[in-house]
Amino acid sequence: MRVSRTLALVLLAAFLVSSPVVASANQQKIYSLDSDLYSALEVLYISQGLSLPSTTGPYSQSEFALMLEKIDRSRLDGGLLTTYDYVSGQLGLQPKIQGNGIGMSWNFDTTVETYTHTDTTNFVGRQEWNRSWNDQKPLLSIGLETWPGDNFYGYSEFTVGNTYTLENGFGSTAFSTNIPVVPPAVLMDLDFNMPYRAFVAAGGDHWTFQLGRDRLSWGAGTTGNLMLSDNLKYHNMARITTFSDRFKYTFVTSFFPHPSAYYEDGDSSPLTGDGQDELLNGLYLFMAHRLEWRMFEDKVGLTLTESIMYQSSENLLDLRILNPAMIFHDYYIRSNANSLLGLELDYTPIKGLNLYGQMVVDEFSLPGEPVPSATVSNFPVTFGYLAGVKGVLPLKHLVGYGSLEGAYTDPYLYLRYTTNSSPTSSVHDSYGLNYVGVIREFTNKMGTHYNPSFLGYPYGNDAVVVNLNAGLRSYGNWNVSGNVFYMAHGTFDMFTIYSEVGDTKAPIVTTPTDDGSSSIGNYNDATYATRDAVSHTLVAGVHGSYQLSSMLSLFGQVDFITIANYQNHSSRTAGDVQLTFGLTCSI
Secondary structure, three states, X not given: OHHXXXXXXXXXXXXXXXXXXXXXXXXXXXXXXXXXHHXXXXXXXXXXXXXXXXXXXXXXXXXXXXXXXXXXXXXXXXXXHHHHHHHHHHHOOOOOEEEOOEEEEEEEEEEEEEEEEOOOOOOOOHHHOOOOOOOOOOOEEEEEEEEEOOOEEEEEEXXXXXXXXXXXXXXXXXXXXXXXXXXXXXXXXXXXXXXXXXXXXEEOOOEEEEEEEEOOEEOOOXXXXXXXXXXXXXXXXXXXXXXXXXXXXEEEEEEEOOHHXXXXXXXXOOOEOOOOOOOOOOEEEEEEEEEEEEEOOOOEEEEEEEEEEEEEOOOOOOHHHOOOOOOHHHHOOOOOEEEEEEEEEEXXXXXXXXXXXXXXXXXXXXXXXXXXXXXXXXXXXXXXXXXXXXXXXXXXXXXXXXXXXXXXXXXXXXXXXXXXXXXXXXXXXXXXXXXXXXXXXXXXXXXXXXXXXXXXXXXXXXEEEEEEEEEEEEOOOEEEEEEEEEEEEOXXXXXXXXXXXXXXXXOOOOOXXXXXXXXXXXXXXXXXXXXXXXXXXXEEXXXXXXXXXXXXXXXXXXXXXXXXXXXXXXXXXXXXXXXXEEEEEEO
C-alpha cells in the first residue's frame, strides 16, 4: 500500500512538472476555510457599509482579488488599513519555487497540543469537546502546492496524528496530547485516513472548478449554517463556481457512504463497519446549486439555494438529475431524494453593522394539501431559521468585532423516510434519507467506524440556540475573543424515525420536545422513550492566539460547560472545564 502511494505521488509530480506554460499569473489557489483571510475580508466589507462578501466558501485567489477590489484603501486608516494590507499581502505571496511552466510551494507545520479537562466520564469522545475536531491540529502537517500553467492548481496535505476514534476514547483521561503513542493514544490510533484536504482545481478570472477533498461552508452563521456548515472533516466532491462583482453561481456534488454500509435492523452498534474487506454498495450524495446576488449599491446580499440528498442502494444514478439548471424538487422522486430549499439575506444599513438571516424549508403543505392537525394526518411541517447581527469597530491599531446570533430548527428538520412512508415502531426502514454526512474512518485496531454529522446546522433538529461573541484582533499578529453559547435541545436527534403526524399518527410536536415517546422510534437508541426533558447547555469560553515570530505561534482556549437535563433526562446534570493549549512551528 505504501509503495502504491509513493508511486502515485511521483506520477502526479511528473504530470504537474510537464506543463509548458508559465505559472506567474496563476490565481487559482483555493484557500482553506481555516484561513483568516475570510474573516478579514468580512471585516473590511462591513466597515465600509457593504453587504457581506460571498458566503459560499471556499474561494479561489482570483475570487478573493475580485472581492478586494470593492474596498477603497484610501478611505481606511488604523486597524482597518492594517487589515487591508494583510489581506493584500497574503494574496500577493508567490510560490517558493518557480520554474518554466510551474510554481511549487510547501508548508511544514509542527503543532503540539495539550488537552485538560475535569469530567472524564460524561465528556468522552471528540464530539463532546467544545474546541471542535476541525480546530484540533495534528502533530505534523505537510502541505504541497503546485501551480501548473495559468489555469491549474493542485494541493495535498499529509499529516501525522491520531484518528478521530481513539481506542481509549478522547477525553477518557484528565490530560492528553495530540502526540501519537503518548497515552491515552496507542500505536494503533495512528491516523491513516489522510489526506483530509487534497484536490485539483482549474479556473480563470471568473470561474473555478474543483475536484477532490475539501471542506465547504455556505452561509454567514457563526454557530453554523442551515444549508451547509463546515463541521465535516471533508467532502468528496466536485464543484463548479462562476462569479462576478454582482452575481455568483455554484453547483456541487458531494458523495458519502450509503447508510446500508453501517445500518442494519436490530444492530446495536449501527455506526461500526466490518473492516476494509467489506464490499461497499450504494450511492448517497448531496447535490446543490446556489445563486448569490448583490443589490442596492452593494448594501444587500440575496442568496437562493436548492439541494437534495440522493440515495440508491443499487448503485443507480440517473444522469438526468445532474442538471445544474433544474428545479430538483420537480423530479418527484421522493423515495430517492430529500430536497431542501434555502433563502438567505444580509443587509448593512450603516458602516460597521450587518444584519443577516437564513431560512430553510424541508416540508410544508401547499394550498389545498392537508395540514397536520388533531383530526388530519400528513407529513410534519419542517422549517429552520437563523438570524444575527455582526458589528465591526475600527480602533487605532486593532479591529474590534462582535456578533449575536439565534437559531431555531423544527423537530423533524433534515429527516426523511426512504421507502416506508407510514412506518410504525415495529415496522420501519432500516435507515432514513436524512441530511447527514458520514466520514468513514479506518483504524488498525478497531476496523471501520462511521462518524456522522448533519450537513446543515451542526446541532441538528429540535434545537434553539443563542450565541454571543466579541473580540479584538490584529491580523497576522494576535487575537483574543470571548464566547457565550446557550442551547435548548429537545428529545429528537438525527436518528429519530421520520413519520406522519396528526390524527391517529404520531403527535404534532414543537421545538424543543420534552417527551421522547412523541416519536415512533430511534435508529440508534432503544431507550429513546425514556427521554423526558429538554436539555439546557451553557458554554462560556475564551480563545486567544499570538504570533511570536514568523515561525512560532501560541494559542489557547478554555471553556466552562454546564448541562442541565443531560442527554434529555431530568435527573441528570453534567459539567466540564476544558482547556486546550498549543504551540505551532511553521517552516
